[in-house]
Amino acid sequence: MKNFKSYRIREKISNWLTNQPFAFYLISALLVAIVVFTLNRLDTQFSFHDILVEGHGLLFDLIVFGIILSIYDTFRTKRERIQRYKEEIKDFSGWKEQEASIRVVSNIRRLGALGVHKIELTGSFLKGMDLQGLNISDSNIVDADFSNAKLTKADLSGCWGEYAKFDNSDLEYANMQGWFYAASFTGAKIRFANMNYCVLQLAGLDNADLSYSSLLSADLAGASVKGTRFYKTKINEYQRTQLQYNGATQEQLDEIEWIK
Numbered sequence: 001m002k003n004f005k006s007y008r009i010r011e012k013i014s015n016w017l018t019n020q021p022f023a024f025y026l027i028s029a030l031l032v033a034i035v036v037f038t039l040n041r042l043d044t045q046f047s048f049h050d051i052l053v054e055g056h057g058l059l060f061d062l063i064v065f066g067i068i069l070s071i072y073d074t075f076r077t078k079r080e081r082i083q084r085y086k087e088e089i090k091d092f093s094g095w096k097e098q099e100a101s102i103r104v105v106s107n108i109r110r111l112g113a114l115g116v117h118k119i120e121l122t123g124s125f126l127k128g129m130d131l132q133g134l135n136i137s138d139s140n141i142v143d144a145d146f147s148n149a150k151l152t153k154a155d156l157s158g159c160w161g162e163y164a165k166f167d168n169s170d171l172e173y174a175n176m177q178g179w180f181y182a183a184s185f186t187g188a189k190i191r192f193a194n195m196n197y198c199v200l201q202l203a204g205l206d207n208a209d210l211s212y213s214s215l216l217s218a219d220l221a222g223a224s225v226k227g228t229r230f231y232k233t234k235i236n237e238y239q240r241t242q243l244q245y246n247g248a249t250q251e252q253l254d255e256i257e258w259i260k
Helices: 002-019 021-042 048-092 098-113 237-246 250-255
Strands: 234-236 257-259
Touching: 048 098, 234 237, 237 250, 237 257
Parallel strands: 234 257
Antiparallel strands: none
């Protein structure tokens, strides 16, 4: 019985000190001060100059360790926030509700503010969202839905966007140097976009407007281009045959700015 009571007392003291770190440090400092003062009283060679010297040393240690601890705490806090935002995005990915989409976008912007752009967005439902100027470069956006979204000046370079949906979305001035195998861009506005080296194999570009965009060295094998607008779009000369094979009309081919 005594052992149990002793254990309970120790547990309460331990919990109190853990939950009250300032009190713990204060008590520790008082105990140390008492010990130091007692030893000084017993020391016949004691001098206040010794305290001054030690005080300067202690002050220097506090400043140095304070800076180190502050830097560590800043990085730790940042890492925890990044992890929390990523977990929230993962939790809401796949939910086809506007509230979930808003939460995902908010967390994407928070991560961007922390310098994080590579995000796991597989299957995310971001239909109709305002994503203007958003940087999600190198992100995984496989099977994500960006239909009717505003992606003006967005950075999608390096993205893995297999089967992603961008139907009727606004991608003006976007950087799209990524992998968009079998992605859908039906009716999308992709004017002035950078699509150099973009992989668009089997992509759906029907009725999309690619005017003034650059598709140099882009992979257009099997891409559907029915009704696609190519006014002054930069495309390599060697891709003419591929576009013809994909069903491009002579009128469409005449609009293109062919680059040798």
